[in-house]
Amino acid sequence: MSLTPKQLDACVLVWLDEAREQILNAMQIPLQVSEKTNARDLVTNVDRSIEQFYVQKIQHLMPNAHIISEEGYGDHVESMDGDVWFIDPIDGTLNFVEQRAEFATMLALYHDGEPVCAWIMDVIQNEVIHGGPTLGVFENEQRLSKFENRGLAAGLIVVSGARLLSNQMCLPEIAQTALGFRVYGSAGISYMHVLQGRAVGYISKMKPWDYAPGVALAKTLGLSTSNIDGNALNMLISNSVVVSTPSAHEEIMRIEKQTNGV
Ligand code: IPD
Ligand code: CA
Ligand code: CA
DSSP, X not given: OOSOHHHHHHHHHHHHHHHHHHHHHHTTSOOOEEESSSTTSEEEHHXXXXXXXXXXXXXXXXXXXXXXXXXXXXXXXOOOOSEEEEEEEEEOHHHHHHTSOSOEEEEEEEETTEEEEXXXXXXXXXXXXXXXXXXXXXXXXXXXXOOOOOOGXXXXXXXXXXXXXXXXXXXXXXXXXXSEEEOOSOHHHHHHHHHTTSSSEEEXXXXXXXXXXXXXXXXXXXXXXXXXXXXXXXXXXXXXXXXXXXXXXXXXXXXXXXXXXX
């Protein structure tokens, strides 16, 4: 890779500004919405065009990199060797269609399985959380300070509403132990709350493009990341993903073991 992480960060921040402009313009005219697997799993013309926009930019900048992306314009990637990009062009498409707010656009670059840089933009608020291990983590230009290592009883836990309702990943027990729980409908927005210290963790089961940016930024800040069994994430597949303060992580692992009788 010829660009330094700092140069890369600056470059992608320009892409994000352009993508935001395109998304806001596209919202001025009716969206073309279609169902993927069911009525809650939507894709729009904007998801597709923004993914194509990022893919073109990445291919021009780093022709040898591989791309894991949601809408099918990336590559079939079977290894984390070398440079691997993750793209979620619109994260929280249901929010995008129904609320026209509370959705994100996000990317991450990993090299040989380790995070290099990641970006999560709240499009409507025009806020980007970005950075990486050699840069630190920033909210727009402001460096994010180290989180407070609070446990579940002292903070909010962000969860997937659907998985809480269907009693997955011990989410009812975890939500009851926490000070309160929140459901945002966008993985990117959920990770922003954790990175900003407004929640002690976020737990869901998701695809690589949903969690790769949040996990990269969380690791950089020193938050704990694992699957619900406490193991390292395989970045190529869907995972039950826990990102939290170390204290909350210990408690979540304990609740999981107690509930499943391990
Ligand atoms: C979804 C959202 C949602 C999460 C799902 C994701 P999409 O992403 O992040 O909050 O619970 O698992 O698939 O499909 O809107 O990009
Ligand atoms: Ca998406
Ligand atoms: Ca997503």
